[in-house]
Amino acid sequence: xxxxxxxxxxxxxxxxxxxxxxxxxxxxxxxxxxxxxxxxxxxxxxxxxxxxxxxxxxxxxxxxxxxxxxxxxxxxxxxxxxxxxxxxxxxxxxxxxxxx
Amino acid sequence: xxxxxxxxxxxxxxxxxxxxxxxxxxxxxxxxxxxxxxxxxxxxxxxxxxxxxxxxxxxxxxxxxxxxxxxxxxxxxxxxxxxxxxxxxxxxxxxxxxxxxxxxxxxxxxxxxxxxxxxxxxxxxxxxxxxxxxxxxxxxxxxxxxxxxxxxxxxxxxxxxxxxxxxxxxxxxxxxxxxxxxxxxxxxxxxxxxxxxxxxxxxxxxxxxxxxxxxxxxxxxxxxxxxxxxxxxxxxxxxxxxxxxxxxxxxxxxxxxxxxxxxxxxxxxxxxxxxxxxxxxxxxxxxxxxxxxxxxxxxxxxxxxxxxxxxxxxxxxxxxxxxxxxxxxxxxxxxxxxxxxxxxxxxxxxxxxxxxxxxxxxxxxxxxxxxxxxxxxxxxxxxxxxxxxxxxxxxxxxxxxxxxxxxxxxxxxxxxxxxxxxxxxxxxxxxxxxxxxxxxxxxxxxxxxxxxxxxxxxxxxx
Numbered sequence: 001x002x003x004x005x006x007x008x009x010x011x012x013x014x015x016x017x018x019x020x021x022x023x024x025x026x027x028x029x030x031x032x033x034x035x036x037x038x039x040x041x042x043x044x045x046x047x048x049x050x051x052x053x054x055x056x057x058x059x060x061x062x063x064x065x066x067x068x069x070x071x072x073x074x075x076x077x078x079x080x081x082x083x084x085x086x087x088x089x090x091x092x093x094x095x096x097x098x099x100x
Numbered sequence: 101x102x103x104x105x106x107x108x109x110x111x112x113x114x115x116x117x118x119x120x121x122x123x124x125x126x127x128x129x130x131x132x133x134x135x136x137x138x139x140x141x142x143x144x145x146x147x148x149x150x151x152x153x154x155x156x157x158x159x160x161x162x163x164x165x166x167x168x169x170x171x172x173x174x175x176x177x178x179x180x181x182x183x184x185x186x187x188x189x190x191x192x193x194x195x196x197x198x199x200x201x202x203x204x205x206x207x208x209x210x211x212x213x214x215x216x217x218x219x220x221x222x223x224x225x226x227x228x229x230x231x232x233x234x235x236x237x238x239x240x241x242x243x244x245x246x247x248x249x250x251x252x253x254x255x256x257x258x259x260x261x262x263x264x265x266x267x268x269x270x271x272x273x274x275x276x277x278x279x280x281x282x283x284x285x286x287x288x289x290x291x292x293x294x295x296x297x298x299x300x301x302x303x304x305x306x307x308x309x310x311x312x313x314x315x316x317x318x319x320x321x322x323x324x325x326x327x328x329x330x331x332x333x334x335x336x337x338x339x340x341x342x343x344x345x346x347x348x349x350x351x352x353x354x355x356x357x358x359x360x361x362x363x364x365x366x367x368x369x370x371x372x373x374x375x376x377x378x379x380x381x382x383x384x385x386x387x388x389x390x391x392x393x394x395x396x397x398x399x400x401x402x403x404x405x406x407x408x409x410x411x412x413x414x415x416x417x418x419x420x421x422x423x424x425x426x427x428x429x430x431x432x433x434x435x436x437x438x439x440x441x442x443x444x445x446x447x448x449x450x451x452x453x454x455x456x457x458x459x460x461x462x463x464x465x466x467x468x469x470x471x472x473x474x475x476x477x478x479x480x481x482x483x484x485x486x487x488x489x490x491x492x493x494x495x496x497x498x499x500x501x502x503x504x505x506x507x508x509x510x511x512x513x514x515x516x517x518x519x520x521x522x523x524x525x526x527x528x529x530x531x532x533x534x535x536x537x538x539x540x541x542x543x544x545x546x547x548x549x550x551x552x553x554x555x556x557x558x559x560x561x562x
Binding site for chain 2: 003006009010013014016017018020021022023024025026027028029030031032033034035036037038039040041042043044045046047048049050051052053054055058059060062063064065066067068069070071072073074075076077078079080081082083084085086087088089
């Protein structure tokens, strides 16, 4: 892909990111941080690609370590975020619903 | 699988990530959003196995890669399941660090793979990823050690520290330039080692109270390295995902800094300029009004409106459930109860909300600082549990003290203030709190959980 195309995607993603994240309620800043953390675990895709294209032992070892680290980041991140968000159930009393 | 289909699925995964962040705009849709994000990540991971790069062919070493993924799952999932909510900042720091490390490793391998064929842009992106990824890796590990209290939480400052850091930074930039010119592996090794060292030096002087800002900054760093890797590997998905994280980390860092009333650079480099605080021990002799659990219960029972201000001390004592019991009891007596949450209460942004949600406090009762501050003048009792710095009026009245300029919860406006504290020891920032000596203040010493339990049983007698 051309540099200009990638640059365009980057700039647009910056705006989408700022737009979406600035609407996140302060109550959820911790899950936001761990959720965003999990999202950058997608580096796993990159780690798999470089591991799959390695021909010799040294780069293969490095990239397999990267696969392990990225998996911890991604899977652990989503699991822990889910655990936190599960707790934000809010007031389940029917009276509270009517009040709104 | 052909290129178009592969890119299209990558786009779907990127949209899932955007929806995951969008879901967090309200607690209702948040969990579903996170699951959508996880599905996106899973799709992206599965699809890459079926992709044939036109230049490279299909993936080799599949069994080893699958084993590595299984190892990662075995390490990551139990850690995520078992972690205490109080230890969340450490875990996030650790996950962030390994992500940064992974990005740096991917960049190194791809750089060695490309060799002389690397374009100027690719070398530039590799240098950036290795540099920032390594800083994020060692910086996050050190943050983890500080938060886990495996090392001192105080800023570590050594003589000439500033000069050493400046020199290492110059050396890092020099090595980066060297890699750009020479495109060799020795220069890259030097860059890696120097960047790892800089990550350590960069976090060492940061004090415990400022660590949350560092976590969120390093999170943004790791995001940007993933974006740069996306450029090198020609992957739109990595580019978009990394950029989203970079944006969210940047926003959070800015919000945190403004919640502490300090510029970001001031926090990162504050330790270099900080002068040791004058001894405040003379103040210890002054009288304070301490009360019994019964006194506290009476104050609370005859109040019309109570605002509970929780701090990290509450979480350390695991008193979240007891405080909710107290709040329920008061509500049943017709007292209006709200929780006033300072943005930096706890040890990462929004940490206190998670801790209270764990104790089934409905999130509707959690009030942000801007929302609760105007109501303190109509509040009969402000109950401060294990917090100190975030209610310290010195932030407004004493120019030159370390927290001066930090927005605080105005509990001094309430008719009565009750502090539940373990001792007269000052808070994380190490500053004396004048409010403790105010005649309207009642202190109840002891472990927050014990004290609250006693107050609850005293209340039940009424």
